[in-house]
Amino acid sequence: MSKYWSRLAQNLEPYVPGEQPQDKKYIKLNTNENPYPPSNKVIDAIKLVTDDKLSLYPDPNGSELKEALANYYNLDKDQVFLGNGSDEVLAFSFMAFFDSSESIIFPDITYSFYTVYANIFKINYELVPLNEDFTLPIKELYKKNGGVIFPNPNAPTGNCIPLEDIEKVLIKNINRVVIVDEAYIDFGGDSAVALVDKYPNLLVIQTFSKSRSLAGLRVGYALGNKDLIEGLNRVKNSVNSYTLDRLALKGAIAAINDENYFQETRNKIMDTRKRITSELIKIGFNVIDSKSNFLFINHSSIKAVDIFMKLRERAILVRYFKMPRIDNYLRVTIGNDKEMDIFIREVCKIVYENNL
Amino acid sequence: MSKYWSRLAQNLEPYVPGEQPQDKKYIKLNTNENPYPPSNKVIDAIKLVTDDKLSLYPDPNGSELKEALANYYNLDKDQVFLGNGSDEVLAFSFMAFFDSSESIIFPDITYSFYTVYANIFKINYELVPLNEDFTLPIKELYKKNGGVIFPNPNAPTGNCIPLEDIEKVLIKNINRVVIVDEAYIDFGGDSAVALVDKYPNLLVIQTFSKSRSLAGLRVGYALGNKDLIEGLNRVKNSVNSYTLDRLALKGAIAAINDENYFQETRNKIMDTRKRITSELIKIGFNVIDSKSNFLFINHSSIKAVDIFMKLRERAILVRYFKMPRIDNYLRVTIGNDKEMDIFIREVCKIVYENNL
Incomplete structure (x- = not known):
């Protein structure tokens, strides 16, 4: 101290x-x-841009990577937000969408960074105890709240809930932002990305660290309606204009393109x-x-x-x-x-x- | 909205x-x-680590780069903090050292991000008007405050103040953190790094973006007494564990070593x-x-x-x-x-x- x-x-x-x-x-x-x-194409792409241009700032909007992700998920470019790993995207999300006036809710057994974010950004929270078998009691997420966040699959349990359950949570909380943290979704779960165009309150957060083998590169992203993305951009542009370096931007594009x-x-x-x-x-x-x-x-x-x-x-x-x-x-x-x-x-x- | x-x-x-x-x-x-x-050695170093290991997280402490910087500035490793560009270091500094209870002070003409940080982190501030010729009226920085921050050289004027003036500000504010933002110090000014061991309230912030030709890589750092560095680490580890990717860490080391x-x-x-x-x-x-x-x-x-x-x-x-x-x-x-x-x-x- x-x-x-x-x-x-x-x-x-x-x-x-x-x-x-x-x-x-x-x-x-x-x-x-x-x-x-990571894919050889990622390695090649990074080597190719390891050049003189490192003296110049990267594109602060990461337009090219946003476009690649938008194409991949069949969304618009302004439905994509980029961050320095999904942890930074989560931090910015707590700032952009949650207020101290009402408690947000998340599972008692979950990614332990959530309580850390709530603490630093002074957001009250209420824990929703998982069932004995560590499944998520969906109806508990219908209660009054200032926002909802949960990982799907959950961490550290690996449990996954189906899209129909997520849809129920979105409908019951239509005036609150519901964040589905999908760091691990590519290993067998169904992504809520399919619901982004339907629910203006849904923010899906993903990362290149796990399924794209790029933990060493620090690239995460959020997908959601353009108002939510604009909220995230407002926060990011009040903290750090350039969160992704030139190499990370190019590497991530190559990764998303090697299906x-x-x-x-x-x-x-x-x-x-x-x-x-x-x-x-x-x-x-x-x-x-x-x-x-x-x-x-x-x-x-x-x-x-x-x-x-x-x-x-x-x-x-x-x-x-x-x-x-x-x-x-x-x-x-x-x-x-x-x-x-x-x-x-x-x-x-x-x-x-x-x-x- | x-x-x-x-x-x-x-x-x-x-x-x-x-x-x-x-x-x-x-x-x-x-x-x-x-x-x-950037130095050819930077390019070579990055190409060398563009490999399989990108699937692994970087060292969250960036120990090797901290050591290189500590050696360079003749400080201890625990007097060095690393961030994703000096903007991130500045943002974390506002969180770590400034409270809403007292107004911090900085020049009226200065890096325009300071008011943005004050706004997002709810820190009150008072502007110190520069003299007509854009020089800094040092004595105005002696007044009661919750912290002091200024760039040296100042941005966007390029004006620089001598170390003896900085020392006066440090002495007059010994119970408050004084941040000297030295993004441009390598182009002819005298760095306050020389005062770090003498004043526990001094935080010096520098970057690889300007004098090291690495704006595209996103590496900044702070130098100060180890209590201040620990404060920054507490904030960083409450937001994002891994803010510097593997390539940026290695590139920065090569840059600092090519004197x-x-x-x-x-x-x-x-x-x-x-x-x-x-x-x-x-x-x-x-x-x-x-x-x-x-x-x-x-x-x-x-x-x-x-x-x-x-x-x-x-x-x-x-x-x-x-x-x-x-x-x-x-x-x-x-x-x-x-x-x-x-x-x-x-x-x-x-x-x-x-x-x-």
């Missing part, structure tokens, strides 16, 4: 991202990165997820049905934190959240098949040793 | 950056970009500035003494807005601010010699035509 900090800074409880250890080589199954590299590679890698991840799910069940794990690139698991007889520690000793990182209701679960990113074979082998050993 | 916008979003007056026209080729002397390309190229290009710009200043004076311009990579000029007999429009027709962009006290001035970025020769030639013609 420093006397120089604002009251705001003093009261913050910053988000703590998953470890990115620089000390030794781990199998990293803790931050939901994609185990497959074959995208389909190939996401299918591989979904196949691996299926295989690993059944392997884990065989050795006594409860595995939440996942439509994401991670699994949320707990074991019938070994504490999650113990498995977490033992895996860490074996140079395998998974994510453990010391939080109410989920402190006996682990979130395990779906790596490539080789990584997951090692993961399963080591988990088997841990289970075996425990049974001795 | 949309009913979905927060009250905050409704009341914003976003910053408007200089034009980045995509329609035709201009000589761009309007956004203070460096006319020289020869940095000296060579900044000297070229200072030489050109000197030459252009005397050319402009010869044809009736008043030129404010500049320690930056731009000149702030007005003409004895032609309105600034007319020169601006006539230059634009001739495919030369300069910056015109329709604001009190400076609406008869133009801000002209120092381009390379060839660009400036064309600029001078066209300005001469405009002056000549006016005299007919």
Whole structure:
């Protein structure tokens, strides 16, 4: 604590991202990165614009990338907002659409950054407890609120709700902004993008970090009606005119244009997820049905934190959240098949040793 | 205006950056970009890390770049903060150090983003009018305040104050944070970095966009005592964990390590500035003494807005601010010699035509 900090800074409880250890080589199954590299076309596109022009500011509107995304999702360019990763898009959304006068609502088990945003931007919130099986009690999202936000699939559970449920939430909250945070939607869920033209209160947020293998490039985006996008632009242009650099803009365009590679890698991840799910069940794990690139698991007889520690000793990182209701679960990113074979082998050993 | 916008979003007056026209080729002397390309070593470094690892998140702490900057400025690593351009660093600084309870102070003629930040983060402010000749009345910065911020050199005037004046401001405001925004310091001013170890209330903000020719890469940083840096980190980690992508981090390290190229290009710009200043004076311009990579000029007999429009027709962009006290001035970025020769030639013609 420093006397120089604002009251705001003093009261913050910053988000703590998953470890990115620089000390030794781990199998990293803790931050939901994609185990497959980005498309070669992305690499080529970035190398091509790594030139003299880096001395010039990027296009502050990112028009070319907006156009590529608009084409991809069959929307207009002014229905697309760009940000430095979906976290920045989320932060700007809290500022653009939520007021302190009414509480926004989101699930009690969810992306832990939401409470951090609510805190820094002084937005009151009310938690909607998930059902015992971690499914979302849709009707609880009908209650009076100042806005709704939830990830779909949910994080860190991987649970996904169908579009018809999202539509009900949109209708019941037609005067409030409903944000569907779709960081993981490309791994088997149905995107609410299909509803953007129908509901003026829907904002869908996606990212290049997961399904496009570009966590290292920092590109996220929002899709919604043009009034919402204009609200986001007003906030962004009051904070930072140029949030995406020249290389990120070009790389993202190449990624969105390589549909074959995208389909190939996401299918591989979904196949691996299926295989690993059944392997884990065989050795006594409860595995939440996942439509994401991670699994949320707990074991019938070994504490999650113990498995977490033992895996860490074996140079395998998974994510453990010391939080109410989920402190006996682990979130395990779906790596490539080789990584997951090692993961399963080591988990088997841990289970075996425990049974001795 | 949309009913979905927060009250905050409704009341914003976003910053408007200089034009980045995509329609035709201009000589761009309007956004203070460096006319020289970045160091070849930057290009090489970026190409080298344009690889598979883009699928992984960058180091959220940017440790390697912090270390390079700490070495360069002879500071500790925990005296360095990194951001997505100095605008983001400024935004986070307003959140981290300024409260709504007391008014911060800054010059009436200054970087126009300050009022935008004050507005979005609900910080009251009081303007300190510059003297008639656009110099800063230092003693006016001694008055009671909730924080002080000013650019040095000032923007858009290019005026620079000496370190002894900055030191007086720091002493008189020892319980308040004093931010010296040094985006343009490398073009002839003395950096307050030399005072960082002496004054716990000093935050110096710099950028790779100008003197390092990397506006397209989005890297800015702050230097200050470690309490101030921790305050900034608290804010950043409550908004976006990863604000700098892998390529920007590596490119910036290569830039800071190529001292020869940095000296060579900044000297070229200072030489050109000197030459252009005397050319402009010869044809009736008043030129404010500049320690930056731009000149702030007005003409004895032609309105600034007319020169601006006539230059634009001739495919030369300069910056015109329709604001009190400076609406008869133009801000002209120092381009390379060839660009400036064309600029001078066209300005001469405009002056000549006016005299007919």
